[in-house]
Amino acid sequence: MSGLGNGRRVIGMRCRECGTEYPVQATHVCEMCFGPLDVVYDYDAIRKRISHRSIAAGPPSMWRYRDLLPLEDEVPVVTLGEGFTPLIHAERLGAELGLRNLYLKNDSMNPTNSFKDRVVSVAVSWARAHGFETIGCASTGNLANAVAAYSARAGLEAFVFIPSDLEPGKVVSTSVFEPNLIAVRGNYDQVNRLCSQLVETYPWAFCNINVRPFYAEGSKTLDFETAEQLGWRLPDEIVIPIASGCQFVKHRRAVGEMVDLGLVEAGSRLPALTGAQALGCAPVYNAWKEGTETVLPVKPNTIAKSIAIGSPSDGSYVIRIARETGGVVEAVTEEEIIDSIRLLARTEGIFTETAGGVTIGVLAKLARAGRWKGDEVVVAYVTGHGLKTADAVAAAPSPGRRFEIEPTLKSFKESVNI
Amino acid sequence: MSGLGNGRRVIGMRCRECGTEYPVQATHVCEMCFGPLDVVYDYDAIRKRISHRSIAAGPPSMWRYRDLLPLEDEVPVVTLGEGFTPLIHAERLGAELGLRNLYLKNDSMNPTNSFKDRVVSVAVSWARAHGFETIGCASTGNLANAVAAYSARAGLEAFVFIPSDLEPGKVVSTSVFEPNLIAVRGNYDQVNRLCSQLVETYPWAFCNINVRPFYAEGSKTLDFETAEQLGWRLPDEIVIPIASGCQFVKHRRAVGEMVDLGLVEAGSRLPALTGAQALGCAPVYNAWKEGTETVLPVKPNTIAKSIAIGSPSDGSYVIRIARETGGVVEAVTEEEIIDSIRLLARTEGIFTETAGGVTIGVLAKLARAGRWKGDEVVVAYVTGHGLKTADAVAAAPSPGRRFEIEPTLKSFKESVNI
Numbered sequence: 137m138s139g140l141g142n143g144r145r146v147i148g149m150r151c152r153e154c155g156t157e158y159p160v161q162a163t164h165v166c167e168m169c170f171g172p173l174d175v176v177y178d179y180d181a182i183r184k185r186i187s188h189r190s191i192a193a194g195p196p197s198m199w200r201y202r203d204l205l206p207l208e209d210e211v212p213v214v215t216l217g218e219g220f221t222p223l224i225h226a227e228r229l230g231a232e233l234g235l236r237n238l239y240l241k242n243d244s245m246n247p248t249n250s251f252k253d254r255v256v257s258v259a260v261s262w263a264r265a266h267g268f269e270t271i272g273c274a275s276t277g278n279l280a281n282a283v284a285a286y287s288a289r290a291g292l293e294a295f296v297f298i299p300s301d302l303e304p305g306k307v308v309s310t311s312v313f314e315p316n317l318i319a320v321r322g323n324y325d326q327v328n329r330l331c332s333q334l335v336e337t338y339p340w341a342f343c344n345i346n347v348r349p350f351y352a353e354g355s356k357t358l359d360f361e362t363a364e365q366l367g368w369r370l371p372d373e374i375v376i377p378i379a380s381g382c383q384f385v386k387h388r389r390a391v392g393e394m395v396d397l398g399l400v401e402a403g404s405r406l407p408a409l410t411g412a413q414a415l416g417c418a419p420v421y422n423a424w425k426e427g428t429e430t431v432l433p434v435k436p437n438t439i440a441k442s443i444a445i446g447s448p449s450d451g452s453y454v455i456r457i458a459r460e461t462g463g464v465v466e467a468v469t470e471e472e473i474i475d476s477i478r479l480l481a482r483t484e485g486i487f488t489e490t491a492g493g494v495t496i497g498v499l500a501k502l503a504r505a506g507r508w509k510g511d512e513v514v515v516a517y518v519t520g521h522g523l524k525t526a527d528a529v530a531a532a533p534s535p536g537r538r539f540e541i542e543p544t545l546k547s548f549k550e551s552v553n554i
Numbered sequence: 555m556s557g558l559g560n561g562r563r564v565i566g567m568r569c570r571e572c573g574t575e576y577p578v579q580a581t582h583v584c585e586m587c588f589g590p591l592d593v594v595y596d597y598d599a600i601r602k603r604i605s606h607r608s609i610a611a612g613p614p615s616m617w618r619y620r621d622l623l624p625l626e627d628e629v630p631v632v633t634l635g636e637g638f639t640p641l642i643h644a645e646r647l648g649a650e651l652g653l654r655n656l657y658l659k660n661d662s663m664n665p666t667n668s669f670k671d672r673v674v675s676v677a678v679s680w681a682r683a684h685g686f687e688t689i690g691c692a693s694t695g696n697l698a699n700a701v702a703a704y705s706a707r708a709g710l711e712a713f714v715f716i717p718s719d720l721e722p723g724k725v726v727s728t729s730v731f732e733p734n735l736i737a738v739r740g741n742y743d744q745v746n747r748l749c750s751q752l753v754e755t756y757p758w759a760f761c762n763i764n765v766r767p768f769y770a771e772g773s774k775t776l777d778f779e780t781a782e783q784l785g786w787r788l789p790d791e792i793v794i795p796i797a798s799g800c801q802f803v804k805h806r807r808a809v810g811e812m813v814d815l816g817l818v819e820a821g822s823r824l825p826a827l828t829g830a831q832a833l834g835c836a837p838v839y840n841a842w843k844e845g846t847e848t849v850l851p852v853k854p855n856t857i858a859k860s861i862a863i864g865s866p867s868d869g870s871y872v873i874r875i876a877r878e879t880g881g882v883v884e885a886v887t888e889e890e891i892i893d894s895i896r897l898l899a900r901t902e903g904i905f906t907e908t909a910g911g912v913t914i915g916v917l918a919k920l921a922r923a924g925r926w927k928g929d930e931v932v933v934a935y936v937t938g939h940g941l942k943t944a945d946a947v948a949a950a951p952s953p954g955r956r957f958e959i960e961p962t963l964k965s966f967k968e969s970v971n972i
Contacts, residue, residue: 333963
């Protein structure tokens with residue numbers, strides 16, 4: 137195997153289906169079988185250099201795990217301090233759900249307030265290092281935010297494609313970075329299809345298309361951080377929102393890498409990886425329920441727009457991995473999404489977007505159905521910020537008490553009555 | 555001096571004006587002269603235990619500087635992972651402003667997306683440890699967010715007082731945590747006055763009133779982090795937004811503590827501390843311009859609501875400290891605020907609220923007026939997130955290109971013309 141990675145950390149790419157190998161390049165599909173391509177690392181070389189100590193000596197960002205990311209040491213990265221987000225021991229939410237060791241990975245505390253900063257930091261860094269001058273993406277919103285911000289930071293041009301009905305909060309927090317913003321009259325799957333055509337025509341790095349194998353690797357840092365923050369232990373189960381399924385696949389890779397490289401105790405049991413969808417866009421859940429790996433496309437209709445992908449490219453891998461690790465795929469209603477956003481806010485002081493409501497909704501549903509005994513270490517990935525989808529909770533008034541008064545003690549006492 | 559702090563890190567409180575000493579208690583005003591009270595530490599004891607190594611061994615949050623915060627070791631803190639936010643080397647913004655060593659402290663990457671999480675984490679922790687069951691605050695928005703979130707996290711009741719015309723983004727991201735939300739028909743100064751009366755009647759911990767001396771100490775962590783992130787060096791100048799002036803005073807204290815405790819090189823020159831205000835609410839700037847320490851109240855009229863305090867309690871201290879350290883106080887127009895939000899977003903990929911526009915606006919104004927030669931290490935504190943005041947930039951359309959198209963290659967090519 138050859139390519140840019142000669143004698144380096146990254147030694148090439150390999151088809152996940154048929155195993156055909158390729159040199160490092162901006163492509164994501166196998167020419168032989170159309171299977172997805174993954175980055176291939178020289179794990180023997182990595183094993184010699186990586187350790188808890190080498191990681192702790194790195195920056196307080198996801199780049200402390202650079203040895204397991206597809207950027208060679210000499211490549212300057214485009215960073216805004218993404219990752220190394222807090223892992224919160226959720227005692228109050230845990231008490232409501234009967235879980236004594238519940239943890240929340242709060243990925244809304246990223247530079248553009250979602251998980252997407254991890255993958256985009258890798259993708260934009262990789263693209264710039266490989267001569268690309270324009271970054272593109274098809275997005276349900278969070279990716280648009282991140283691509284616009286990181287392109288601005290890098291001084292690169294950006295073309296961001298979004299469904300034209302996207303939430304206002306996500307549009308303004310994208311357009312402020314002054315990308316070329318293309319609002320497409322269609323759903324995400326149509327936007328994505330258009331971008332798959334554009335990538336053939338323009339010499340652009342589309343984060344989640346031709347640069348996807350590198351981009352996707354950034355997802356692994358969520359698991360590395362979780363394990364490090366648990367004292368280099370793997371949790372028993374992780375609840376993960378499912379959109380394309382891309383990050384789910386990489387979480388499986390990440391936990392495997394930690395075992396293989398000795399970053400966690402030899403023989404550690406892999407965490408059960410559990411997927412969360414909104415019933416309004418649940419193609420993976422539908423297939424799981426049917427007991428098949430064949431994921432049939434659906435037309436999304438949910439407030440959880442950031443994960444509303446009706447035709448998830450990695451859907452069948454999600455099902456295989458959930459089964460392999462002892463996880464499940466579960467889904468929740470629109471009402472459960474909103475209730476769960478409120479539940480999380482009320483108990484733990486974290487305001488998540490609708491996708492986070494899906495994750496917490498599935499967590500709560502499984503807990504109430506008796507999935508856990510109570511001492512299991514369960515982690516939920518809270519992947520985006522509530523301000524991005526504020527309308528979801530603004531529409532339904534909060535049950536908290538709200539009073540409007542004059543600026544006097546008398547008015548306060550009369551109105552509030554305490 | 556006695557009190558709760560016997561033989562401990564905190565040994566009491568002292569009036570900033572007349573020096574009268576008090577035991578540790580929930581009060582903020584001197585009974586003798588009405589001067590503000592500050593926490594008094596046992597620096598000899600702290601000097602023996604604090605070091606770069608002890609700090610680095612702490613958590614990746616502001617609590618790594620706990621030795622210089624008013625919470626004894628055995629007190630459990632209420633934390634959401636606040637602080638230790640990125641310090642970004644702003645090469646592209648620096649190039650526009652002729653500054654090669656410009657850094658941005660991005661405090662919008664806090665749990666509720668503003669600097670206030672630092673002070674509230676300290677205040678709520680202190681209040682809970684001292685038996686309070688209800689947390690209160692008068693707020694221009696960011697403090698409301700933080701108090702509601704941290705009270706939820708701690709399981710304490712919250713009473714949050716806001717001006718009734720607050721931005722919708724700040725209202726929804728407060729009410730989701732289900733505090734008692736009191737919208738007061740008046741400006742911040744009226745809200746604050748009402749709360750000063752309430753604190754006499756109810757046994758509540760008002761973060762920025764009776765608990766203020768402890769609360770305010772949290773501000774220091776911004777400076778500790780900045781110095782640590784610069785390799786334990788003090789910058790040449792720091793640009794800081796001015797509301798009440800409370801954090802400005804604590805920044806002076808923090809840089810002094812670092813010199814006195816040997817955390818930075820002995821004899822290090824203190825950074826020039828420079829204050830930023832909106833011309834629409836510029837009482838401190840007005841006094842500075844007049845060459846007086848007498849700060850006259852104004853009626854706020856600015857989009858930078860989070861710093862729109864017309865009667866700033868610590869205003870005259872700001873003027874003294876700016877003069878002592880070689881800083882200045884400067885102010886910008888509403889148009890400059892919006893332009894600066896866009897400038898920061900376009901060059902560095904950071905989306906800040908209107909208060910951040912004030913800070914960057916003042917930075918840019920001073921740079922363009924020739925304040926710096928180019929090699930100085932200048933740090934700007936970006937204290938809150940753009941999504942909280944999204945209307946400010948949503949109203950004025952972004953100069954970036956926006957297109958609406960059908961989901962076809964043909965429509966893209968016809969519309970975008972590249």
